[in-house]
Amino acid sequence: MTSYNYYLQNPKFYVAVDCIIFGFNEGELDLLLLKRNFQPAQGEWSLMGGFVQENESVDDAAKRVLSELTGLTNVYMEQVGTFGQVSRDPGERVISVAYYALLNINESDKELVERYNAFWVNINDLPELIFDHSQMIGQARNLMRIKASNAPICFELLPKSFTLTQLQKLYEAIYGDTIDKRNFRKRIAEMKYIEKTDKIDKSTSKRGAVLYRFNNKVYCKNKKFKI
Amino acid sequence: MTSYNYYLQNPKFYVAVDCIIFGFNEGELDLLLLKRNFQPAQGEWSLMGGFVQENESVDDAAKRVLSELTGLTNVYMEQVGTFGQVSRDPGERVISVAYYALLNINESDKELVERYNAFWVNINDLPELIFDHSQMIGQARNLMRIKASNAPICFELLPKSFTLTQLQKLYEAIYGDTIDKRNFRKRIAEMKYIEKTDKIDKSTSKRGAVLYRFNNKVYCKNKKFKI
DNA sequence: TCAAAAGTGTTAAGTTTACACCCATGA
DNA sequence: TCATGGGTGTAAACTTAACACTTTTGA
Helix, strand or coil: CCCCHHHHCCCEEEEEEEEEEEEEECCEEEEEEEECCCCCCCCCEECEEEECCCCCCHHHHHHHHHHHHHCCCCCEEEEEEEECCCCCCCCCCEEEEEEEEECCHHHCCHHHHHHCCEEEEECCCCCCECCCHHHHHHHHHHHHHHHHHHCCCHHHHCCCEEEHHHHHHHHHHHHCCCCCHHHHHHHHHHCCCEEEEEEEECCCCCCCEEEEEECHHHHHHHCCCCC | CCCCHHHHCCCEEEEEEEEEEEEEECCEEEEEEEECCCCCCCCCEECEEEECCCCCCHHHHHHHHHHHHHCCCCCEEEEEEEECCCCCCCCCCEEEEEEEEECCHHHCCHHHHHHCCEEEEECCCCCCCCCCHHHHHHHHHHHHHHHHHHCCCHHHHCCCEEEHHHHHHHHHHHHCCCCCHHHHHHHHHHCCCEEEEEEEECCCCCCCEEEEEECHHHHHHHCCCCC
16 A cells, blocks of 8 residues: 555544434334443433444444444435534544434344343434534434435334325325325335235234235336335 | 444445536536546546545535635535445545536636636536536436426526526426427416516517516515426 | 527426215124 | 224325417517
8 A cells, every 4th residue: 555645644533334224113203322331421411423434334333333333234324424523522532423223123132232222212302412412413314304305215114014194194194284184195106116015914903904005116217106 | 522332343435526507508508627737537528526535524525626716705506316336436435415506607707717627617518527427416416407397496506597489498408308488478477576677688679578577585485386 | 681699488288186975894 | 783994986185197379679
């Protein structure tokens, strides 16, 4: 590896990643937050984070940090942005790259989550968070909302098969607004890649609700999505 | 400043900023690119960039770097994202945060631009660029297009007063598509913050075209914008 | 007088919204 | 048999898209 003088005269920084981890449970959108049982800011609420290492890309660091907490790999993640205020971390200067992740709460490793002292917290009932983590969450929510209206990322939060009521409740949680049931179902019916299965979910009603699933192969044929 | 062991065991990185600088001239959208007369990658095309310093935020570094090239401060800038592949810069590991900037070409310091060996290049006719700079530009264009359709950022690229034909040509350049003149003007007419002035521009037609200006105070009253 | 850009309305198509009742079933 | 959530269609309001001619004036 060549080193030019050019680089040497410049300072280096700790670079961290912080994860805004979305989950969906019982009609509510949750975030996985740490009640920190370690330094710094012990006892306070924070996002799951970690430092970028020499041998990994920033994206890979985010995946690693997410996997350390949840045990999951191949999770949908998207970069939110970089937070680079000089004193955002009062301990040391740290530049942090925020990512949001969407996952199915039931697939996460409950033992790991417990070991980190992490909790799923309703997104409408968030505690105060350290540093600029609340700001990161705000940006992540906006980005996620926009993406969810234009791309089929909602299925990352749901089980493989789901009812239309579940799907609607998820969108209502994302948008923070109610949606008309008939209009919603009309739009879904137009999306041929949201397929009826022959299974019925009886867990929330006596009549039972048809289970649907997302067919990504069919989606890839034209990639039109709009809710 | 307190140092915890926590930080010390982690590596540090060079952090750079790269600027995607948009300008608008004669109906065409341009980017300000460097034909590098310095190391590394001398002789190749690149974005204007620089390293984050100890005493400045990442956002401030982007502003400084932009100002070094253009002489301009108070320029509209937005973060595009962070590029953190391990070997994106073959010289040394550098994590780079990309920003896009919108400015009026005529306000930039031509002498400085020349000294840096920088050129305004039509966005549809870009050269090959070093590292991941083409990817940065791609993301910046997408982001800018979306923003321009939802917020009045287009005026950053225009002189204080402008004709409706200029404004339409700008949007056509941003969207890479033609727009119906009557429909466009109808939409503009609904935006009370795009105000007629009593001036006429005679530079592009014998008849002359009315000059308009953007009134930010009026805009701030309801902040609705959609083109 | 004519070339060249500025300016101006209407209609059809498509999209979005609002809205209320019947269905199936287990308790 | 009834309470509960599942499932279904239509009409009005609004938005978007398509489209062509007249005006002004300097050369």
